[in-house]
Amino acid sequence: MSDLPKRIVIEEEGPREGFQIEPGPVAPADKVRLIEALAETGLERIACVSYVNPRRVPSMADAEQVAAAIRQKPGVRYSALFLNRQGLERAMAGPLSVAGTMGITASDTFARKNLGKSVEDAVVEQRGSIALLKERGVKIDAGYVMGAFGCNYEGELSTATILQRVATVLAEAEIAGVTLNTLKLTDAMGWATPASIQRLIGSIREKWPDLEITLHLHDTRGTGLASAYAGLRMGVRKFDASVGGLGGCPFAATKGAAGNICTEDFAFMCEEMGVETGLDLDALVECARLAESIVGHPLPGHVMRGGTHTAVRAATR
Amino acid sequence: MSDLPKRIVIEEEGPREGFQIEPGPVAPADKVRLIEALAETGLERIACVSYVNPRRVPSMADAEQVAAAIRQKPGVRYSALFLNRQGLERAMAGPLSVAGTMGITASDTFARKNLGKSVEDAVVEQRGSIALLKERGVKIDAGYVMGAFGCNYEGELSTATILQRVATVLAEAEIAGVTLNTLKLTDAMGWATPASIQRLIGSIREKWPDLEITLHLHDTRGTGLASAYAGLRMGVRKFDASVGGLGGCPFAATKGAAGNICTEDFAFMCEEMGVETGLDLDALVECARLAESIVGHPLPGHVMRGGTHTAVRAATR
Numbered sequence: 109m110s111d112l113p114k115r116i117v118i119e120e121e122g123p124r125e126g127f128q129i130e131p132g133p134v135a136p137a138d139k140v141r142l143i144e145a146l147a148e149t150g151l152e153r154i155a156c157v158s159y160v161n162p163r164r165v166p167s168m169a170d171a172e173q174v175a176a177a178i179r180q181k182p183g184v185r186y187s188a189l190f191l192n193r194q195g196l197e198r199a200m201a202g203p204l205s206v207a208g209t210m211g212i213t214a215s216d217t218f219a220r221k222n223l224g225k226s227v228e229d230a231v232v233e234q235r236g237s238i239a240l241l242k243e244r245g246v247k248i249d250a251g252y253v254m255g256a257f258g259c260n261y262e263g264e265l266s267t268a269t270i271l272q273r274v275a276t277v278l279a280e281a282e283i284a285g286v287t288l289n290t291l292k293l294t295d296a297m298g299w300a301t302p303a304s305i306q307r308l309i310g311s312i313r314e315k316w317p318d319l320e321i322t323l324h325l326h327d328t329r330g331t332g333l334a335s336a337y338a339g340l341r342m343g344v345r346k347f348d349a350s351v352g353g354l355g356g357c358p359f360a361a362t363k364g365a366a367g368n369i370c371t372e373d374f375a376f377m378c379e380e381m382g383v384e385t386g387l388d389l390d391a392l393v394e395c396a397r398l399a400e401s402i403v404g405h406p407l408p409g410h411v412m413r414g415g416t417h418t419a420v421r422a423a424t425r
Numbered sequence: 426m427s428d429l430p431k432r433i434v435i436e437e438e439g440p441r442e443g444f445q446i447e448p449g450p451v452a453p454a455d456k457v458r459l460i461e462a463l464a465e466t467g468l469e470r471i472a473c474v475s476y477v478n479p480r481r482v483p484s485m486a487d488a489e490q491v492a493a494a495i496r497q498k499p500g501v502r503y504s505a506l507f508l509n510r511q512g513l514e515r516a517m518a519g520p521l522s523v524a525g526t527m528g529i530t531a532s533d534t535f536a537r538k539n540l541g542k543s544v545e546d547a548v549v550e551q552r553g554s555i556a557l558l559k560e561r562g563v564k565i566d567a568g569y570v571m572g573a574f575g576c577n578y579e580g581e582l583s584t585a586t587i588l589q590r591v592a593t594v595l596a597e598a599e600i601a602g603v604t605l606n607t608l609k610l611t612d613a614m615g616w617a618t619p620a621s622i623q624r625l626i627g628s629i630r631e632k633w634p635d636l637e638i639t640l641h642l643h644d645t646r647g648t649g650l651a652s653a654y655a656g657l658r659m660g661v662r663k664f665d666a667s668v669g670g671l672g673g674c675p676f677a678a679t680k681g682a683a684g685n686i687c688t689e690d691f692a693f694m695c696e697e698m699g700v701e702t703g704l705d706l707d708a709l710v711e712c713a714r715l716a717e718s719i720v721g722h723p724l725p726g727h728v729m730r731g732g733t734h735t736a737v738r739a740a741t742r
Contacts, residue, residue, distance in 0.1 A: 112620070263734065263741035298731055302654045303429070303698035330690030330727030331697075333647055334654040337619050366731055373647030380648075381620035408725070410647030414615055414683055417580065424580035 115384040116345045117153070118375060120146050121324070121368050122399060123174075124155040124189055126354025128167050129367070130403055136170045138402045140177045145398055146351060147181045149391040151371075155187050155348075156204055159195035175202045191223055193236040200244060208241055210234060210280060211252030211292070212273045215259035218297070222254070227273075231280060238284045248284065251277045252292040252324075256308065258299025267311050274312060290320040290346070295335075298328020298366060302338035309342045322346035325369050327353060327408065332369035333377060340383060349374050352396035352407035370409040372396055376416060389416045432701040433662045434470070435692060437463050438641070438685050439716060440491075441472040441506055443671025445484050446684070447720055453487045455719045457494045462715055463668060464498045466708040468688075472665075473503050473521055476512035492519040508540055510553040517561060525558055527551060527597060528569030528609070529590045532576035535614070539571070544590075548597060555601045565601065568594045569609040569641075573625065575616025584628050591629060607637045607663070612652075615645020615683060619655035626659045639663035642686050644670060644725065649686035650694060657700060666691050669713035669724035687726040689713055693733060706733045 123143050127134050139156075146154050156178065162169035171188070180186055180203070188204040190196040199206045212231060213219035219227045241248055253273050258264055274291065281288045293308065309321050323339045325332050325347070336347060348368055355367030372392040375385045389411070396412040440460050444451050456473075463471050473495065479486035488505070497503055497520070505521040507513040516523045529548060530536035536544045558565055570590050575581055591608065598605045610625065626638050640656045642649050642664070653664060665685055672684030689709040692702045706728070713729040 258734075260732075260737055261741075263737045299734075301694055301697045327727065328731035329693055330650055330687060330731075331694045334651040334694060337651040337654065366727065370647060376646055377618055377648045377651060380618045406723070408727075410644065410683065410725075414645035414647075415577075417575075417616075420577055420580045 112340045112381060112383050113343060113345045115386070116340070116347060116378060118151065118371060118385055118387065119153040119155065119346065119348045120151045120351060120371055121155045121348045122146070122351040122354040122371065124158055125368055126350050126352075126399065127403075128158060128165050129355050130167055132404070134167065134402060136173045136177065139170075139174045142351075142395065142399055142402060143174075143178050143186070144181075145395045147184045149395060150385075150387040152183065152386075153185045153187065155189060158189040158191075159198040159202075160189070160191055172198070172202060175204045178203075190237070192233060193240060196237045196240055200240075206241070206246055207250060208246045208248035208286075209250040209252060209292075210238055210248055210277065210284070210286075210288070211254060212277050213254040214256050214265050214270055214273050215262045217261035218255045218259050221261070222296075231276060234280070235284070238280075238286075242284065242286075248281070248286040249288060250290045250292065251281065251288040251319075252294060253277065254294045255297055256293040257295045257304050258297060260297045267308060270308060271311060271315060274316070278316070288319065290322050291316075292322045292324055292348075294324035295326055296324075298326040298332070300325055300335040301331050302334050305335045305338040306342060309339070309344070320346075322348075324348040326366055327369050328366040333374060336369055336374055337377070340378070347374065351392065352399040352409040352412065354399050354403070354407055366408070370396075370411075372411045373409055376411045380417075390418055429657045429698060429700050430660060430662045432703070433657070433664060433695060435468065435688060435702055435704065436470040436472065436663065436665045437468045437668060437688055438472045438665045439463070439668040439671040439688065441475055442685055443667050443669075443716065444720075445475060445482050446672050447484060449721070451484065451719060453490045453494065456487075456491045459668075459712065459716055459719060460491075460495055460503070461498075462712045464501045466712060467702075467704040469500065469703075470502045470504065473505060475506040475508075476515040476519075477506070477508055489515070489519060492521045495520075507554070509550060510557060513554045513557055517557075523558070523563055524567060525563040525565035525603075526567040526569060526609075527555055527565055527594065527601070527603075527605070528571060529594050529597075530571040531573050531582050531587060531590050532579045534578035535572045535576050538578070539613075548593060551597070552601070555597075555603075559601065559603075565598070565603040566605060567607045567609065568598065568605040568636075569611060570594065571611045572614055573610040574612045574621050575614060577614045584625060587625060588628060588632060591633070595633070605636065607639050608633075609639045609641055609665075611641035612643055613641075615643040615649070617642055617652040618648050619651050622652045622655040623659060626656070626661070637663075639665075641665040643683055644686050645683040650691060653686055653691055654694070657695070664691065668709065669716040669726040669729065671716050671720070671724055683725070687713075687728075689728045690726055693728045697734075707735055
């Protein structure tokens with residue numbers, strides 16, 4: 109009866125995306141505590157740290173320390189982000205999973221702010237990382253387009269521009285001799301709407317029907333879960349999310365930089381609609397409360413205040 | 426190309442729904458200031474006060490004073506809520522618009538908490554209000570079902586139960602000799618999901634295809650805009666919303682009682698998708714900031730922090 113996927117996978121981005129925007133320092137032990145609690149909720153993928161320039165993102169200066177301290181639970185993939193060859197080398201030297209991804213930024217201005225170089229230069233520079241990944245035997249199978257739905261510096265980005273960016277990523281994959289199975293569309297600046305999700309995914313599918321689309325959405329303007337729902341309707345089965353709604357990109361030029369869609373709110377919506385997430389909602393709510401106590405200010409998650417339906421269902425059935 | 430309505434109407438509920446939950450007192454002059462600012466944003470309907478028992482809702486004790494002080498702008502309908510004959514008599518004695526509505530509560534437990542009586546007793550008692558409305562020449566054309574998507578006390582409510590409630594409202598309309606053109610589904614306890622919106626509206630339409638469905642959604646669990654989007658896809662063209670996300674129902678048994686979907690976030694999403702609202706987004710954001718300064722704590726609205734796209738579009742076009 110439903111036109112939604114039967115089961116989806118949520119990748120937790122809170123520890124990585126979330127803590128990078130915090131104004132005050134977060135103790136490495138607190139980061140580890142949250143990561144370990146998240147691993148008990150049924151999450152199978154947790155993005156833990158970014159190996160980026162500590163002068164640009166001071167809160168990630170402890171990446172090595174955090175990565176080393178996590179007691180890894182079998183069956184959970186703890187991952188690290190890197191944006192260039194230097195970061196990749198740090199990631200490879202550490203104990204976390206290194207994702208075999210390659211991608212492109214949609215907006216040139218955002219590329220210069222976020223990566224410190226033009227879209228073209230970043231593509232060329234990426235070849236070094238790809239060579240290193242291949243050399244170390246990391247399978248490269250995931251592509252991405254960053255900021256695919258719009259840009260706080262450049263405004264709208266046409267569907268034609270994004271299709272061109274996807275074509276570039278696929279051409280680079282061909283040059284590297286790898287096959288990309290998935291393509292992640294990210295929206296750090298929170299421009300996506302249900303309509304643009306439907307339109308862009310539809311256009312990409314038309315040209316590349318075998319590419320599985322995944323979504324990394326931010327709830328900057330309140331439309332995050334509506335856009336994620338539109339993604340579900342388009343058959344998307346992999347989403348990034350952030351516990352409590354932690355986070356935001358420090359270079360997105362948004363005064364109130366907002367985090368990813370909230371893990372427990374999104375998981376709640378999915379489960380209520382019969383879309384399985386494999387997650388323990390009440391355990392996730394506890395993690396959101398832990399995250400809130402760690403950062404010391406309210407997080408935007410709703411279910412942690414509004415409550416799940418577990419208690420009322422237990423009482424009325 | 427789009428399957429969404431070309432134009433919708435948003436009724437502002439912030440002053441009425443919003444202020445009733447505030448723990449501290451809100452000065453009548455501040456309420457009036459917000460109402461008058463909202464009237465400058467393009468909103469054509471603003472719910473201003475509730476004529477309810479001041480012992481149960483102390484923040485509405487000033488309803489008469491607020492209603493009298495509003496400088497009404499032509500073309501804007503300033504309305505008042507009433508829940509029983511006594512409230513209706515107060516509303517009729519005042520300068521605000523009295524809506525000709527009749528309805529029912531879905532859950533018996535919620536009816537007892539919210540109205541102080543059973544569903545059946547409330548239906549019978551409502552006949553007095555209907556008689557008075559008719560006597561005074563107020564056209565009764567709008568029905569409603571309160572708490573149509575689930576109950577924090579009773580849990581799920583079956584579609585069959587809700588269809589039965591709708592049938593009762595329509596039977597009462599027939600007894601009263603009036604025709605209901607619209608049926609508002611309200612969700613003060615925040616149980617709606619995109620899937621239940623689609624399912625319930627679909628079921629009601631099947632039985633009563635000529636009844637226009639309108640939605641009053643709360644964002645208790647973060648699914649508000651996703652559910653509103655599902656409503657848009659079902660062709661719903663009238664929505665209640667609350668500036669800044671102000672408010673919440675004091676009797677909904679939600680610890681963090683959440684307000685209606687946020688007016689400016691919803692209007693932003695609609696406009697971005699090409700659904701006209703007739704509203705000035707930046708003026709609405711200013712109203713949300715005013716509401717925040719009046720209540721003295723952060724409100725949940727996103728666009729007032731994330732920003733509209735007005736400036737970047739002006740800069741890049």
